Amino acid sequence: MPAISDADLERVEAAIGRALDTDDHGELTVLGYGEVSVAVGWPAAAPVWACKRLPPFAGMAAYREYAALVEEYLARLTASGVAVVDTDVRSLERSGGSVVGYLVQPALDATLLGPQVLRAADPEVGHPLIPAVVDAVLACTDGRTGIDAQLTNWAWTDGRAVNMDVNTPFMWDESGRTVLDVDMFIAALPWIVRATQRRAVPKIIGRWSEPRWTLLDLAMNLHKDGLEAWIPQVLGAANPHLDEPIEAGELEALYRKEASLWVTMHRLKRIDRWWQRHVRRRRYEFLVAPRTDYAATER
Numbered sequence: 001m002p003a004i005s006d007a008d009l010e011r012v013e014a015a016i017g018r019a020l021d022t023d024d025h026g027e028l029t030v031l032g033y034g035e036v037s038v039a040v041g042w043p044a045a046a047p048v049w050a051c052k053r054l055p056p057f058a059g060m061a062a063y064r065e066y067a068a069l070v071e072e073y074l075a076r077l078t079a080s081g082v083a084v085v086d087t088d089v090r091s092l093e094r095s096g097g098s099v100v101g102y103l104v105q106p107a108l109d110a111t112l113l114g115p116q117v118l119r120a121a122d123p124e125v126g127h128p129l130i131p132a133v134v135d136a137v138l139a140c141t142d143g144r145t146g147i148d149a150q151l152t153n154w155a156w157t158d159g160r161a162v163n164m165d166v167n168t169p170f171m172w173d174e175s176g177r178t179v180l181d182v183d184m185f186i187a188a189l190p191w192i193v194r195a196t197q198r199r200a201v202p203k204i205i206g207r208w209s210e211p212r213w214t215l216l217d218l219a220m221n222l223h224k225d226g227l228e229a230w231i232p233q234v235l236g237a238a239n240p241h242l243d244e245p246i247e248a249g250e251l252e253a254l255y256r257k258e259a260s261l262w263v264t265m266h267r268l269k270r271i272d273r274w275w276q277r278h279v280r281r282r283r284y285e286f287l288v289a290p291r292t293d294y295a296a297t298e299r
């Protein structure tokens with residue numbers, strides 16, 4: 001796949017800008033809404049690239065620091081044998097010196113995405129994607145590197161599990177501090193919760209430094225995509241590798257808490273957007289999903 005040209009990336013930025021200013025995403029071909037970023041397909045009529053807009057950086061130095069961490073993260077995952085979709089880290093300079101960053105990847109066909117792949121398979125029979133994801137987690141999670149292994153972050157291409165979600169590299173230094181600035185993890189959260197989350201995030205992210213939590217998170221979030229019938233397959237692949245097996249019974253209550261947190265975040269983002277726009281009179285820099293998949297399962 002050729003790299004996207006700067007001219008095309010400017011067109012993506014202009015289209016996203018219009019969507020940010022109008023809340024009308026109709027002009028965009030959205031390949032997927034995550035809780036943090038949105039994959040926008042380009043060209044819109046027949047996507048070749050998936051473009052993920054990052055929170056704006058104060059300047060080129062901040063952008064370069066971030067880009068270097070993503071490159072380091074990609075190198076670590078690849079070295080441990082985890083496949084990652086080709087990821088091009090790009091920037092656009094804005095007037096005033098700020099920088100907009102993008103992660104650009106090949107736009108993968110919807111039928112290759114993890115949730116779709118499992119929907120087309122039989123949970124009684126299983127699918128090789130599941131053990132491949134479990135193996136990937138075990139291969140790269142070593143206390144210094146981690147991975148968000150939720151099923152929504154994987155594609156199944158040519159018989160391999162390929163990760164697509166690398167915008168917040170999970171890496172820790174020797175003293176256990178996150179290498180990526182905490183602000184990058186919380187940039188897309190509503191302003192009102194950022195101060196408290198800034199203190200909480202290192203501990204929250206720290207859970208991904210061990211395989212058990214990562215695999216538990218993968219299993220419980222199957223509820224979000226209506227794939228809970230696959231939980232036994234995940235536990236069957238994961239538990240033989242864990243000192244303390246994950247019990248199906250512990251997942252549902254944890255998931256409920258997670259879902260209600262993300263539903264609240266989604267609501268607060270809309271409030272934040274209103275505030276930024278009407279009171280601060282500036283653009284809200286994040287595309288907000290029309291709905292969150294967590295809401296479908298919240299009771």
Ligand SMILES: Nc1ncnc2c1ncn2[C@@H]1O[C@H](COP(=O)(O)OP(=O)(O)O)[C@@H](O)[C@H]1O
Binds near residue numbers: 033036108164165167
């Ligand atoms: N390269 C890609 N091709 C097609 N769809 C993608 C690609 N990357 C991401 N997506 C879709 O967009 C969603 C959000 O992207 P992701 O990088 O996981 O963002 P987040 O960090 O918010 O979870 C994914 O769950 C997937 O459905």
Ligand SMILES: [Mg+2]
Binds near residue numbers: 034035152153165
């Ligand atoms: Mg994701």
